[in-house]
Amino acid sequence: MTLSTSNTPVRIDSPGRRIVKQFIEDPVAVVGLVLFVLVALIAVAAPWIAPQNPYDLAQLDIMDSSLAPGESNFMTGQIYWLGTDQQGRDMLSAIMYGLRISLLVASISLGLAITIGTIVGVAAAYFGGRLDSFVMRVVDLQLSFPAILIALILLALLGRGVDKVILALVIVQWAYYARTVRSSAIVERRKDYIDAARCLALSDRRIMFRHLLPNCLPPLIVVATVQIAQAIALEATLSFLGVGVPITEPSLGLLIANGYDYLLSGVYWISLFPGIALVVTIVAINLVGDRLRDVLNPRLQK
C-alpha cells in the first residue's frame, strides 16, 4: 500500500449501502418489508381510503348488523367485503382504523422506550460504578416479571385510554433497550477511540452520544424490530382483555374481542379478519427483523 493515496480510486461503500445490498438478497425479508410498508400505508391513509368511518355512528345502519362478507347494504348497495359486526360496522374500515390505532400506539411507545432505554443504557455503561449497578438491578427486577403482568397491573391502576396504554408499554419495554445498549456500549467503551476522545477533552455528553451511541446501534435496531412486533401483540392482548384502548377507538385486539362472543354462532368474520391483519403485521415485522439481525451481525460479515 502506498503512503499517498491520490492515485488509488476512492471506493466509498458506506455501511448503509452494504446493509441495503445484503438485505435485498433475501426474498422472504423483502416480502416482509413490502407487506409491512403496505400495512403501514393502509394505517396512515385509513381516513381517506376506508369505505366508511367506523367511529361515525351516523354512518352505521343497524339493519346491516352481522352481514356476512360480500353482502351489501340494501339501501345504498355498498358492498361489505369483509362483512359487518353486530353494530353494522364495515369490518374492512374497522380493520383499517384499528391498524391505525395499533401501529400508532406501538410506534409512539417504541420511540419513547428507545429514547429512555438508550440514554439510561449508554450512561450506565459510560459512567459505570454505582449508577451502572443501580440501573441494571432495576432492569433485572423489571425483566423478571412477565411484560403482560406489569402492563395489566399498571392499566388496572391507571384505567383505560390510548395514552395510558402507551405509558404502560413504555414502562414495560424501556428495560430491553437499556440492557441491549448497555451491553454493546460496555464493549465499545473500552476501545481506544473513547480514550482518545477523553484525551481530546470532549464533554461526557458528546462522547456518549456522538462516539459511543452510534457504535451501539446495530443490536438496538434488531431489538427494536422484535420489540415493535411485541408491542403490537401486547397492545392487542391488553385490548382483547378489556384493559387497553377505549371501546370508542377500537384497535385490532378490541375488534377481535368484539367478535369473540359470536365466533361459535357462525359469525366468524368479526374476529377472523382483524386476527389475520394482526398476524400479517407481526409476521412481516419479524421477517424484516430476522434479516436485519443477520445483516447487522458483525460476526456474519465477510
Add this chain to the structure above:
Amino acid sequence: MTEDCILKIDGVTKRFSNDLDIAERTARKLGAKIEPVTVHAVDGITLDVRKGEVLGLVGESGCGKSTLGRMVAGLTPPTDGRILYKGQNVAELKGTAARDAALRIQMIFQDPMSSLNPRLQVRDIIGEAPRVHGIVGRREMAGYVEDILAQVGLDPSTGKRYPHQFSGGQRARVGIARALAVKPDFLVCDESVAALDVSIQAQVLNLFVKLRQDFDLTYMFVSHDLGVVEHISDRIAVMYLGRLVELGDAEDLIARPNHPYTQALVSQIPTFETGKKTYQAIKGEIPSPMNPPPGCHFHPRCPFAHDRCRSEVPVLKQVAAGRMSACHLNDSAA
C-alpha cells in the same frame, strides 16, 4: 534540570484494587479469609521529562509502563503522587485551564483501528476537537484538516473516507493527525508502532522525528521494543514491575547498561554482528504484580542477587553523569 523540565512525574503510584462485592464482604464478616486484591501497577516513580526530548520508556509487558503513560495523558488518575505539567499539578486545575492543559498533552494509541471511531469520517475525527474547543473556526475547518493530513503524509482528499478504508500505517497517521489538531506540545506514544509492519514502523518513526522538529514536540515513547526506543529516544527509562530501575542517555545506556535487568534486556537486541551469538533469556517469569517479591523486585531473576537484595528496596541513585540506577551492586562497588 528544572528550567527545561516540561513534565515532572513526582512520586506517582497507581494501585488497582478490586473491591469486595456484597457476597464477599458477608463471607469475610463470617470469618472467611478474603482480602481485596491490590495490584501495584506503578510504584512511586519520579521522573523529569525535558522540553523537546524524546524519553523512551521500556519494560516487559505488565511492568506498568502503559499505566504510567495513561496517567501522564490524564486518562487514569494516579493513586498517589503528582504529575506537574510546566509546574502545575494537572489534576488540580479547573475549568478552561484544566481543558487547555489536557489538550497540551495528547496520546497516540497502539491499535490504529480501535483508536479511530469507525462511524466518523476522517475529517470529523481530526476536526471535531479543534471545532468544539474553538481552536479553528467553522470556515477554516476544511483547510485546517487538509493541512494536518498533509503534515502527516496523507493525501488531503482522504478526509472524506472512513477508518476502515485505510491501511494500518495510514490509520496510524490519522491517529497522529487527530492528536496534532489540538496543537499539543507533549505526546505520549503508547506502543504506537507495535501493531505495524516493520517497514511501516520505520516510516511512522521517521514521521515522529519530523513532527518533533516541525512542531517543537516532546515525546514520551512507551514501548517494549528496545530497538525502536533506541532509534528514536534521547533518554531511556527502564521499568521493571512498577518501578524505575535505570535512567540514562539512550546511546550510553545501551552501550553500558548498569542495572542487571537493563543488561539482560540490552543483550537481547538483535544485531547484525556475524558469528554465533547465544541468546540467554532472562531466567524465570516476571513475578505477579499482585504479590511482588520483597526488596529489589528483580532479585528472583537476577544472577548477582545477594541477601540485601531480598530485604531492602534499592533506591534510584546517580551512578554517573546523567545516569541513574537502582541497584545495590553500585553501593558495594563504591
